[in-house]
Each structure stands twice: as structure tokens, then as C-alpha cells.
Amino acid sequence: MAVRNPTARVVSHGLLHLILMTGSILMLIPLVWTVSTSLKTPQQVAVWPPEWIPNPVMWSNYIDIFRVAPVMLWLRNSLVLVAAEVLGSVITCSFVAYGFARVRFPGRDAIFLLLLSTLMMPYVVRLIPLYVIYNQIGWINTFLPVTVPQLLGRNPFFIFLLRQFFMGIPEELSDAARIDGCSEFGIWWRIVMPLSKPALAAVAIFAFRDSWDNFLAPLVYMAGRPDLRPLAVGLYTLRGGAGQLPDTHYLMALSTLMILPMLIIFALGQRYFIQGVTLSGLKG
Amino acid sequence: MTGQSTKLERVVTTRSTRRLKAPRWLIGYVFIAPWLVAFVAFEAYPILSGFYHSFTDWTATGRAERFVGFDNYIEAFTRDPLFWKAVSNTIYYIGVSVPLGIVVAFALALMLNSGIHGTTLYRTIYYLPSVVPAVAAVIVWIFIFETRRGILNWGLELLGLPAIRWLSDPAWAMPALIIMSLWSIGASVIIFLAGLQGIPQELYEAAEVDGANSWHNLWRITVPLMTPTIFFNLIMSLVAAFQAFNNAFIMTNGGPNNATLLYMLHLYNHAFRYFRMGYASALAVVLFLVVFGLTYFVYRSSRRWVYYS
Numbered sequence: 001m002a003v004r005n006p007t008a009r010v011v012s013h014g015l016l017h018l019i020l021m022t023g024s025i026l027m028l029i030p031l032v033w034t035v036s037t038s039l040k041t042p043q044q045v046a047v048w049p050p051e052w053i054p055n056p057v058m059w060s061n062y063i064d065i066f067r068v069a070p071v072m073l074w075l076r077n078s079l080v081l082v083a084a085e086v087l088g089s090v091i092t093c094s095f096v097a098y099g100f101a102r103v104r105f106p107g108r109d110a111i112f113l114l115l116l117s118t119l120m121m122p123y124v125v126r127l128i129p130l131y132v133i134y135n136q137i138g139w140i141n142t143f144l145p146v147t148v149p150q151l152l153g154r155n156p157f158f159i160f161l162l163r164q165f166f167m168g169i170p171e172e173l174s175d176a177a178r179i180d181g182c183s184e185f186g187i188w189w190r191i192v193m194p195l196s197k198p199a200l201a202a203v204a205i206f207a208f209r210d211s212w213d214n215f216l217a218p219l220v221y222m223a224g225r226p227d228l229r230p231l232a233v234g235l236y237t238l239r240g241g242a243g244q245l246p247d248t249h250y251l252m253a254l255s256t257l258m259i260l261p262m263l264i265i266f267a268l269g270q271r272y273f274i275q276g277v278t279l280s281g282l283k284g
Numbered sequence: 285m286t287g288q289s290t291k292l293e294r295v296v297t298t299r300s301t302r303r304l305k306a307p308r309w310l311i312g313y314v315f316i317a318p319w320l321v322a323f324v325a326f327e328a329y330p331i332l333s334g335f336y337h338s339f340t341d342w343t344a345t346g347r348a349e350r351f352v353g354f355d356n357y358i359e360a361f362t363r364d365p366l367f368w369k370a371v372s373n374t375i376y377y378i379g380v381s382v383p384l385g386i387v388v389a390f391a392l393a394l395m396l397n398s399g400i401h402g403t404t405l406y407r408t409i410y411y412l413p414s415v416v417p418a419v420a421a422v423i424v425w426i427f428i429f430e431t432r433r434g435i436l437n438w439g440l441e442l443l444g445l446p447a448i449r450w451l452s453d454p455a456w457a458m459p460a461l462i463i464m465s466l467w468s469i470g471a472s473v474i475i476f477l478a479g480l481q482g483i484p485q486e487l488y489e490a491a492e493v494d495g496a497n498s499w500h501n502l503w504r505i506t507v508p509l510m511t512p513t514i515f516f517n518l519i520m521s522l523v524a525a526f527q528a529f530n531n532a533f534i535m536t537n538g539g540p541n542n543a544t545l546l547y548m549l550h551l552y553n554h555a556f557r558y559f560r561m562g563y564a565s566a567l568a569v570v571l572f573l574v575v576f577g578l579t580y581f582v583y584r585s586s587r588r589w590v591y592y593s
Contacts (some may be wrong), residue, residue, distance in 0.1 A: 001565065012398075013398075013400050015401075016395050016398060016400050017400060019395060020392075020395055020396070020400075020406050023392065023410070024406060024409040024410070025583055027409055027413055027467070029409055029410065029435065030413070030421075030424050030425065030428055031412070031416070031424075032411070033424070033427075033435055034424045034427075037427070043503040045433065046332060046433060048432070048433065048438075049438055049441070050435055050438050051310070069556070081496070092318045092319075093319075095315060095318065095462070096315060096316050096317070096318055096319040097323065098315055099311075099312050099313075099314075099316040099451065100314025100315075100316065103308065103311055103312040103315055104308065105308060105309035105310075105311070105312025105313060106309055108312060111316065111320075114323075115319070115323070117579070118323065118327055119521055119523065120519075120522075120526075120575055120576075121327075121331075121575060122526040122527055122529075122548060122575060123529075124529060124551055124552060124568065124571070124573060125331065125334070125568045125571055125572045125575075126326070126327065126330045126331060126334070126568075127551075127552070127555065127567055127568070128334060128555045128564055128568060129329075129330035129331065129333045129334040129337065129565070129568075130330050131344075131555075132330075132333065132337070132344075132561075133325075133329070133330060133333070147320050149325075149326045151316045151514070152318045152319065152321055152322035152326075153319050153471060154319070154322040154323075154324065154326060155323045159319060159394065181293045181404050184311050184315070184586065188315075209415065212417055213417045213418050213419065215418065215419050215530055216529060218529065220556060222296060227300065231416060232418075232419040232420075233392040233419075235419050235423060236419055236534055237425075239423060240532075244434060248433075251423055251427075252423075252427070254420075255423050255424055258417050258420040259416050261413040262416065262417060263412075263415065265415075266412070266415045270408065271412070273415075274291065274407075274411070274474055277411075277471050277474045277476060280477060
């Protein structure tokens, strides 16, 4: 879409910047507003028209929140979910993906199609029967429903993503290793895994986000054990009925605490994030 | 594209198979075994047992379940007053948020790909909201939508517009959910942008020689070449829209006056609030069949409009 005339080019680019900047501001306002509110007194939260700069700056909100709610306990529980999902995604999903990408066996393509089709199914479809199964085997009100499936590499999206990446690694490398007597498992662990660090990093980041965010499963399967709640469920229980927010400054402080690790990871691993997103799209 | 690579793979693998002792198919199954176990235990078996429960009046209260035939399905389609409300709400939500998200993301990607400065910075900003955890995002948006303290109404006031009771007015609650869904279109923007960057520049140069303007370029070159990416984003957006349980559940819990009662929420209510597990299982089966049918339809139709070079 090249514009020949230099003046027209300046005008059109200026217009584009105007639109994109307005969009950027709209995208950032909710985040800025959250942080700003988290540092306000309850009185200032209620002021109209809204004030953007907290005055006084209530850093103590971030200390009080640990007193108001068992945040440390929720955080510990969240870390259990995160550990299971990240480990399961990086190790198990990659193991499975290697099978789909590099080993030829009868039924492979049909099974892979099956795997992709599970990507489409909303989780609520399985919510009730899974509840029944977990109830029968005594998993209700334990961490098992939110860790065992993850450790088994349940997430079809991660398998799909890693398979796409593995298929791009030159087959000659595996062949050379095979000649040297390396087994398929050795090739996966010693050759494909080290070469796939960017894709693994992307998957680890997505896995962190998904488990940090996991809400419905812990809500339903661990409903009877408030002490096992992860942060997402804890934050939900802190707020009143639908559409209400008592103690907004605390809620925004806890929201900020929940958003912060994601922002840090995003800042550090932006390259892998973007790579992961594009990898999923381009070769689809 | 994949057809070629698998053919190549076959040549390479058959050559190496002869040297291996363990049968190669067995090795393949060993690799995919963890997922297969998870699939059978946590996907296939639950869905099949859900089918079974949908024909019973099971309540999860310890009472023995009875076989009731198609009663649950008949109730859903003819007697449940909220069933059709939930269906039409879901069609409203998906029918607006998915196409709107795709169009906005595509437009943003086009602008970012026009050779202006700061593309990387813009891309980062537009993706940023997508990393915000869903529950935190909903809490933040409840606050933004508040009638008296919310900054959205403050913005309307600055523009001289009247305040809107976003989450308590049945007419505005669904638009509120859709606005919130637009906040996280960053992943679609990035995928579109990567697709656009993959279009060979020579095509535009050739078109320019032929006297095509940017409008022609957009519809004759960019959009046709982007159809595989559009198709991918369409599928991913549909998946996300069908998972949109959290937002409606936390923000409005189906209210006001059932205006945001999405189908997924209706199902959840019957299962875990009224403990009518048999009936909720029937609702789940209907959802399963609809998603399955929709996926199949989109996939089949894609042969007609998706262009693979």
C-alpha cells in the first residue's frame, strides 16, 4: 500500500498514528486505572469525577491485603497448579509432540486429527461427567483434578504448537544420531529438545498463564476446601455479588499483584510470546 | 503443504526403520501414550458417560437415578423457558464478538503493516491486555463499567453523553461483555500481522504497474492471500467465545434479567446450583453436537473460501 506523493504519505501516516495511538490509550487505560485505584484511599476511590493520581499514595494497601485475605495461602496453591502445568507442558507435551512430528506409525494422522478436534470442545461439556469421575475415585477437594491431567500433557494446543516446531527441525540431524546408535528417546531428549528452546519457552509461558488463570476447575472440584483455593478463585470470592465491588482498593491491589508476574514474564520473554503466537497461526 | 512434507518424511523414515530393533509403530505409541491416557480418561470417557447421564434424572444427591429416555431433551426444547433465551444470548454474543474481533484485529494489523514507525511498540501495547489473567481482568472491567464510579461513564460524560447502567441494564449488559472481549484481541492482531508480513512485496509492485490502487490491492491481493490466517483466527475466536464462561459468570452471573445468561452458564446453573445433573448432561450433549456441527461446517466451507498457494 505504497503512497507515491510524499505529502500524502505524511498525512496518511499521521492519520494512522492518530488512530493507533487512540487505540493504544484505550488498551492501556484499564491497566493504569487498576494500578492507580490500588494505591488510593477508599474515600478517593469514590470521588467523582475520577482522579488519576492517588493522593495520598497508599502503599499500605499492598500490605493490608495480606491481612484482609489469606493471599499467601492462595499464592502457594496457585504455584502448585503452575508447577504441574509448566512441567507437564514442557516435558510431557513435548514428548507426545515428538511422536506426532517425527515417528511414523499407523493411525498417527487420524489420532492427530482427534487431538485437534478436542481443541474445539468447550470445557463445560466435560465438567459434569468429570465431576462424577473425580467423585468416584476420591479426587474431589484435592489438587489431583487440576494437576494430574496437566502432568499427562492434556493440553492439545501445546502439543500442536510443539509438533509444528519439531517438524521444522532438519531430519538429517536425527538420521546422523540414529547412525551413531541413538534411540528415538535419545534423539528427542538430546537433539530435538535442546534445539527447541524458543518453542519450549513459548509453551512454558503459555502454560504459566493458563494455570495462573485456572478458575472453573478449581472452583468446581475444590469447592469444599477453601484452604486449597488458588489466587484466581480467591480473588473471585473476595468480591461481593454479581457486579459489586466492596473494598475496591483492595480488589485492585490484589488484581495488580496477580497481573504483575504476567507482565514481568511478558517483558522478559516477549520474543517467545510473539513467536509462540505466530507459530500457532502461520503453519495452521 | 503437509502432504509434501509427510511424503518426504516417509522416504526418510522407511530408510531408517530397517536399522531399528523395536517395531517403529510401537515407539510411536509409546511417545503419544501419556496424551492417549489423558484423552481416554479425561475427554472420551467423560463425554461418553455424559451421553449416558443425559438419559437419566440423576441429581447427585444420592438418590438412585432412573432412566427417563428423551425426557431431558424434550424438556430443554419445549418446556425450559430459559433454554431458548440462553441459546439466543449465546448466538448474540458469538455472532457479534467474533466477526467484530476479526475485523478490528485485521484493520489494526493492516495499519501496523503500512510501514509506519513504532510498529513493535504498538504491537506490544495491543498484546499487553492478553497477558492479564482472566479473573483479574473481569474484576477490573466490573469497576470500569460501574454506573457511578466507572471510568467508561466518565468518558461518556466528557463527550457529553448520558451515563449508561452497563451491568444493570438488560439492553447494555451484553454489549459490555462484547466490549470487554475486544480488549484481548492482541493475539489475533499478532497472527494477522505475521501473515501480512509473509505476503511477497513483488505482488503489490506488479499490481502497481498495472495501475491498481490500494483498495484493489486490499481486496484482490491481501484478503485472498490472508484467507488461511483469517480461517485460523476464526477458529480460535470461536473456541474462545465458546469458553467465555468466566466473564459472564463473574461479571453479571447471567443477569440482569438473564440478559447475559450464556448457554454455558445455564448448563452450570442446572448442574451445580440446582443439582439436576441428568438435565445438565443433556444440555452438555446439545452443546457438544452444536460445536461439533459448527466446526465441521466451518471446516467444510473453508474449502470454498480459503486459498492455499
